[in-house]
Amino acid sequence: MRARAILYRATARLMAVLVAVMSVAISEAEAAQKRGPALPIIRDAEIEGLLRLYTKPIFKAAGLNPKAVRVYVLKDRHINAFVAGGQRIFINTGLIQQAKTPNEVIGVLAHETGHIAGGHLARMGVEIDSANYTTIIGMLLGLAAIAGGVAAGNAEVAQAGQGLMIGSQGLAQRNFLTYARGMESSADQAALTFLTDTHQSARGMITLFEKLASENIAVLANVDPYVMSHPxxxxxxxxxxxxxxxxxxxxxxxxxxxxxxxxxxQAKLTGYIDGPQAVMQKYPSSDQSMPARYARAIAMFRRGDIRNALPIIDGLTKDLPENPYFWELKAQALLENGRAAEAAVPVKKALELLPSNGLIQILAAQAYIDTEQPANAKEAIKLLRQAQRTEGDTAETYRLLARAYAQTGDIPRAELATAEAALIMGDRKLAMEKAQAAQAAFKTGTPEWTRASDVMSFAGRD
Known part of the structure; x- marks a missing residue:
């Protein structure tokens, strides 16, 4: 009886420790997820436009609404793409830069679309729950055996309990990895179907997989295939x-x-991410192709050499005047060098070519605001309101709205926009102060009064 009492007490203590450890681990994981660093997402009208061109037919072939699936570009030199958070595809700049053809990128996007169309993320949650359940049961049984061994003074029983714990984790892990490999194979097959339905080759996808395999052949030589998440x-x-x-x-x-x-x-990414030295190595001055000139112009204006950058950009707009992104680049180069009035001309041309692009609308609004002319500020407000339809609410949009309203003398709306920007940025004190000041100037019940009230409500939450 005494041994049994000791067993119960030991088991209870170990169970309490296990529950406490699990609770802490879960709490820390949830907290880390909430406060985790923002992903290094790159926003660029040209890159996003190209990816939409790649994915639209693939999404349609998969039975997905192209407007419901978002593709995000991550600043990361590694070749990778993945699906996370529902209908969201993340693709690394490294994959885009190292892909020799559009077909290679399209093949990878078709594979990731296969995961979305197959509902793999939702089903993976079930598998994770199952893996956790298997692990937890195994750990509890193992802990009970360890406690029993300790209580009875039997080292062999205690060691067997440790083995049971380890074994349960291994079984759960292998079960989950088997499921993950099945998902990858399913996504591969789906990609083949989507590519065939859109009259495209799967050669690019296979070429990229071959590149990855050759880079990792030494690492994978002695790996147990059953502990791999991919085939x-x-x-x-x-x-x-x-x-x-x-x-x-x-x-x-x-x-x-x-x-x-x-x-x-690819040239744009090299110019913006890799710097002047990398640009000159990949695109020497002897290379007069359009991509090479594009990369060199970007590298030049980024280091402040706008005098040499502008003639190259002008040459690009002359060679391909229907390309809105060349005009966008000229506007950005001028704007970042304090020449807002001049930037307003090419950005207007970019808007004519892409009138509904939110990022270009925001750039145009910034150029108009920086001219510090009330008439231009009114146009900027109009553009920023249009941009919010496609870009959603961003702190930058509200900051620009605040400046534009201030230039037109509309201080209450400038205060309200500042409050909304502050709330997005997490500055609750400033959001509360500006929202209170703005609300006092608006008639009760108006949309602006209600928005100010909403800001104060959110800012005042614990």
Missing amino acids: MPMERIRNLEDEAKKSPYWNAKDPPALILRHQLV
């Missing part, structure tokens, strides 16, 4: 290629215009 690379490529070659579009090529857009985006 073994060479087996995956072999199976994919056998199926892909059955498609009548296996030898389909990317259109020249699409290849040029892909190369221009």
